[in-house]
Amino acid sequence: MASLRTITVTTLVVIFSFLGVSLAKTLECKKTGACSCQMSDNSGAIDLSRVSNSGFPAIDARYKDVKSKDASSYSFNPCWPFEEVGCHGVAICQRVPDRRAAVYFTLGTHETAQFLHNGTHVILKYEGKSGTGHAIRTSWITLICNEENDDTLFIPIGEDPYVKPMHYYFALKSPCACPGKCSDSERDEKKESHDEKIETKEGDDEKKEGEEEKIEKKEGDDEKKEGEEEKIEKKEGEVDKNEKKEGEEEKIENKEGDDKNEQQGGEGEKNEIKEGEGNKKDGE
Known part of the structure; x- marks a missing residue:
């Protein structure tokens, strides 16, 4: 249900984006390569090389056989041409199922890439010739800035049956659709x-x-x-x-000296007394 809601909202964004393409005059995204452009308001460059398979020749599309509500499936490679059965050296290819064998149509080549701005989104436009009489088929891819995560989602809206010559509408929701991101x-x-x-x-x-x-x-x-x-x-x-x-120790020594002196003094007194008594005896 969530994915269906996302696709429905994206479909409305794509439809209203194309209604405003001819009205936008203030902003431009000047083409600098097959899959890159520079914003005129200096907000940065849009570069889809990180979300494209690279190499040459005969590489596979980055987004291969993605089914749409119009019963067709679409393959897309933003920067390098790829090969797919009836599509040779293309940017985008349509596969229409058939009971006998599927039919393929070239919906655009990198040489025809144009970058437009509708005031809200950058639109990548391609043209291709294929089918009986080499009828011109025009593809419009709305680049939606994904700031929520690093995922890139290619969403085919499909062919507009009421517009002639044939026009096809798509959305590429990616961080690389944000100016300056990639x-x-x-x-x-x-x-x-x-x-x-x-x-x-x-x-x-x-x-x-x-x-x-x-x-x-x-x-x-x-x-x-x-x-x-x-x-x-x-x-x-x-x-x-x-x-x-x-x-x-000095105190002890002094005390010992004092004791010795006292002792000697006592003995002296005793001797004097003894001598005195001896002298007295001799006098008698």
Whole structure:
């Protein structure tokens, strides 16, 4: 149901797009190649090369035998000519089923590609000659910008039975239908800008790493300094301890000296008393 709704909405977009082709005068998409053009409002280039098979000769179409409501199936390759049974070197080919054998018609070649603008969408127009009398068949492909995802969808609306000569309508919904999305030059500029941002970020990261290294080094120096200060404090503590010990030893020595002096003084007094008693005895 979702896909049917998408196709129905796309069909309406395509129909109204063609009604406005002749009215759009403000915007243009100047052709720069078989599948590319440059927007006149400087919004960027439309380049379909990423959604086209490439190579030469006789490659397959990128979008092959996609069925339409008009019972035909269509093949389309935006940038390079392809081969398909009755279609040779074409951009777009119609396959009409038949009971005996399918019939093929060329609906456009890359040499006839034109880029038009209806004020809303870019229209890719092709012309081709095939069938009895080489009748001219015109294809109109509305390029719808897909900003939702990276998918590309080729949608055949089919032949308009009320318009003569024969006209065929299609839509190509793709990110590459968005100006500036898929062009090589703009992609290179974006890549360069992206690379510059990466280089700047890497430079900032290196600068940050350098600053972090400086901080780590400073922290290491601070820790080393703190360690040295701790050693100095420890050494000073040991010196104070030794001085205290030496002071205590001096006190002990002084005390021992005082005790010895007292002892010697006591013995001297005793000797004096003894001598005095001896002298007294001798006098008697």
